[in-house]
Amino acid sequence: MTAEAPPAVAVDKSQDSAPPSGVRAWLSRHPLAAYAIRRFGLYLVELWGALTIAFFFFRLMPGDPVQTLIQTLQQNYVYNAQASTELIARYRHEFGLDGNLLTQYLVYMQKLILHGDLGPSLINYPTPAQTVIMRALPWTIGLLGISAVLAWIFGVIIGAIAGWRRGKLGSAIATNLSIALSHVPYFFVALILVYVFAYSMGLLPARSAYDSNIEPGISLAFIGSVLKYGLLPGLSIVIIGTFSWILSTRMLMVPILGEDYLVYAEAKGLKSWRVLTRYALRNCYLPQITAFGISLGFIFNGNVLVEQLFNYPGLGTTLVTAIQQLDFNTILGVTDIAIFSVLTAVLLLDLLLPLLDPRVKYWK
Amino acid sequence: MRILTAVLRTIRNSRRLATGLVILGLLILIALLSPLIVKAIGGGQDPIELAAYDKWQVPGPDHLLGTDQFGRDVFAMVVKALAVSLQIGAIAGVISTVVGVIVAFVAGYKGGWIDNVLSTFTGILLVIPTFPLLIALSAYAKNVSLFQVGVMISIFSWPFAAKTIRSQVLSLRTRPYVDLARVSKARDLEIITTELLPNLLPFIGVGFASSALGAIFGLVGLEIIGLGPGGVIDLGQIIFNAIGTGALTLGAWPMFVVPIALLTLLFAALNMVNIGLEEVYNPRLRGVAGE
Numbered sequence: 001m002t003a004e005a006p007p008a009v010a011v012d013k014s015q016d017s018a019p020p021s022g023v024r025a026w027l028s029r030h031p032l033a034a035y036a037i038r039r040f041g042l043y044l045v046e047l048w049g050a051l052t053i054a055f056f057f058f059r060l061m062p063g064d065p066v067q068t069l070i071q072t073l074q075q076n077y078v079y080n081a082q083a084s085t086e087l088i089a090r091y092r093h094e095f096g097l098d099g100n101l102l103t104q105y106l107v108y109m110q111k112l113i114l115h116g117d118l119g120p121s122l123i124n125y126p127t128p129a130q131t132v133i134m135r136a137l138p139w140t141i142g143l144l145g146i147s148a149v150l151a152w153i154f155g156v157i158i159g160a161i162a163g164w165r166r167g168k169l170g171s172a173i174a175t176n177l178s179i180a181l182s183h184v185p186y187f188f189v190a191l192i193l194v195y196v197f198a199y200s201m202g203l204l205p206a207r208s209a210y211d212s213n214i215e216p217g218i219s220l221a222f223i224g225s226v227l228k229y230g231l232l233p234g235l236s237i238v239i240i241g242t243f244s245w246i247l248s249t250r251m252l253m254v255p256i257l258g259e260d261y262l263v264y265a266e267a268k269g270l271k272s273w274r275v276l277t278r279y280a281l282r283n284c285y286l287p288q289i290t291a292f293g294i295s296l297g298f299i300f301n302g303n304v305l306v307e308q309l310f311n312y313p314g315l316g317t318t319l320v321t322a323i324q325q326l327d328f329n330t331i332l333g334v335t336d337i338a339i340f341s342v343l344t345a346v347l348l349l350d351l352l353l354p355l356l357d358p359r360v361k362y363w364k
Numbered sequence: 365m366r367i368l369t370a371v372l373r374t375i376r377n378s379r380r381l382a383t384g385l386v387i388l389g390l391l392i393l394i395a396l397l398s399p400l401i402v403k404a405i406g407g408g409q410d411p412i413e414l415a416a417y418d419k420w421q422v423p424g425p426d427h428l429l430g431t432d433q434f435g436r437d438v439f440a441m442v443v444k445a446l447a448v449s450l451q452i453g454a455i456a457g458v459i460s461t462v463v464g465v466i467v468a469f470v471a472g473y474k475g476g477w478i479d480n481v482l483s484t485f486t487g488i489l490l491v492i493p494t495f496p497l498l499i500a501l502s503a504y505a506k507n508v509s510l511f512q513v514g515v516m517i518s519i520f521s522w523p524f525a526a527k528t529i530r531s532q533v534l535s536l537r538t539r540p541y542v543d544l545a546r547v548s549k550a551r552d553l554e555i556i557t558t559e560l561l562p563n564l565l566p567f568i569g570v571g572f573a574s575s576a577l578g579a580i581f582g583l584v585g586l587e588i589i590g591l592g593p594g595g596v597i598d599l600g601q602i603i604f605n606a607i608g609t610g611a612l613t614l615g616a617w618p619m620f621v622v623p624i625a626l627l628t629l630l631f632a633a634l635n636m637v638n639i640g641l642e643e644v645y646n647p648r649l650r651g652v653a654g655e
Contacts, residue, residue, distance in 0.1 A: 042484070049488040057497055179380070179639055180632035185581055187588065188624045191603070195617070247639075255646070301495040305585055309607070320589055323499050331500060338493040346491075 043347045050339045066091045122327035129329040140314035147237035155245020163253025182244035187305040190236035207311045252284045286357045293345035381640025387633035395447035405440045448598040455514030456579030461572045464525030472533030486523045494520035502591045517579040525571030566641040573634045599623040
């Protein structure tokens with residue numbers, strides 16, 4: 001995805017004769033632009049492929065959302081007779097389920113790309129799925145974004161120090177703890193935290209995202225409440241996330257330590273802290289930026305369970321509710337958003353990295 | 365035979381790998397002996413039967429970890445569940461690794477457009493968040509067996525193994541000894557099995573450990589949402605029960621702390637194996653002074 005350079009463009013060898021014109025020649029003179037264009041092309045292919053796979057995956061699942069909706073309506077005594085064929089046909093059309101699979105696919109993609117329209121959601125029919133998702137999105141971005149960035153910062157700093165002071169007791173403890181805990185699901189930590197701080201001590205709330213007695217808005221009371229309620233779920237992501245970044249940063253750091261330029265910097269009598277930050281860390285944190293983009297998808301996977309445990313009104317909880325109710329449009333919408341975020345993050349990082357790091361060359 | 369000695373030498377050279385394998389071995393041993401252990405706890409009757417004992421007993425000499433809301437012995441349940449969790453890891457690990465290895469070899473060894481197509485496809489699968497798909501898949505498949513869940517999980521976990529191994533195949537393919545084998549008219553399959561495979565074993569090991577890890581976590585995640593396969597109790601389901609029955613508020617801590625501790629130990633062991641293998645293969649990671 002990121003590490004593999006796409007095949008290089010054929011470089012025009014006839015540069016010494018008259019300056020060639022045309023697209024190919026221009027591209028060969030601007031390797032960075034050529035790389036950016038190719039990388040963007042790959043992005044579009046990957047985006048299209050992932051969205052398509054997700055669409056067909058959920059469409060080929062057994063289960064009929066329209067039947068589910070009608071059953072729900074019958075249970076709520078909206079009407080007690082059998083639903084008429086016309087009614088079913090209308091619902092099928094609304095949910096984008098009429099016509100054969102290919103037609104459905106084309107209609108879905110067209111709506112998604114041109115209007116950002118995902119169709120109605122089942123959870124809150126007739127609210128469109130994108131509205132349901134947009135309501136949940138800020139919570140997830142806030143909780144996940146802040147926690148993930150914090151974990152990355154802590155992890156890279158501690159990991160660099162652990163690699164730097166290799167052989168010292170503190171760094172051995174940090175390294176071994178990371179090895180033991182970096183793959184533990186966030187959920188486990190969340191559960192232990194809830195047990196200790198919410199049930200045993202009764203210090204912190206363990207459900208929802210803010211105090212329901214406080215009116216949501218830009219007020220100190222509300223913001224304080226949001227922070228207080230987000231502390232436990234956020235903390236569980238930060239703790240485990242930090243451990244896994246410590247581990248990977250240390251893995252990048254250790255091989256660098258024997259390099260000549262570090263020895264030279266030491267020999268010049270630079271302060272060891274300065275050598276670490278200016279010389280060693282500079283070569284570590286850039287690959288970690290790319291890794292951060294890739295990790296977003298995995299963090300989202302773990303985040304679903306954490307949100308579910310805390311009943312946090314974010315995408316994860318929305319997703320689980322949607323799946324329990326066969327709400328195809330919402331499920332697919334959440335999946336699409338996750339796909340889009342990961343791919344876009346990686347694309348941006350891939351395009352930025354050559355500008356930040358002169359050693360990264362994706363072109364010949 | 366050559367492979368075996370190579371494996372043994374590798375293990376001897378890495379304390380971390382050895383530790384991981386020992387912990388893993390112990391857990392597997394407990395899992396293999398689980399029928400006997402459960403029998404011993406029950407003392408003639410099945411301790412995991414509903415209402416085998418009084419419910420919500422506190423941990424004590426009779427029940428090391430107490431009993432749950434149905435009066436089942438938690439200790440016996442945990443032992444049996446550990447075996448189930450390990451099984452799913454093994455099933456999904458083997459399937460993902462085999463598929464990953466085949467894809468990686470075809471892509472990395474053949475190169476060209478085949479490699480481009482396969483790598484792009486693998487890349488696409490890697491960015492789809494697997495958990496929603498997995499949840500959806502199991503929501504429809506209520507009466508699946510453990511093996512089927514394992515297959516479902518491996519659908520989503522082979523790309524990672526493939527990616528890890530492919531990059532190694534690419535770097536090995538250009539080594540002189542492979543060229544030599546090619547010049548001496550060895551067949552592709554022969555080169556792959558005799559020259560490449562032994563050198564790739566650690567990475568295949570890493571792929572296997574990662575897939576197994578992912579699968580165990582996947583099943584735990586499904587159970588916690590309440591969507592696991594019916595009829596089997598794995599560690600995730602015990603945790604799910606603990607949350608659902610209010611064990612947190614009742615102070616029945618063994619019900620969720622022990623499964624979490626066991627899984628953490630298992631994840632730690634698999635991770636040690638992973639990192640140990642990487643260090644063996646990349647001596648620079650070991651640094652100058654070992655740790």
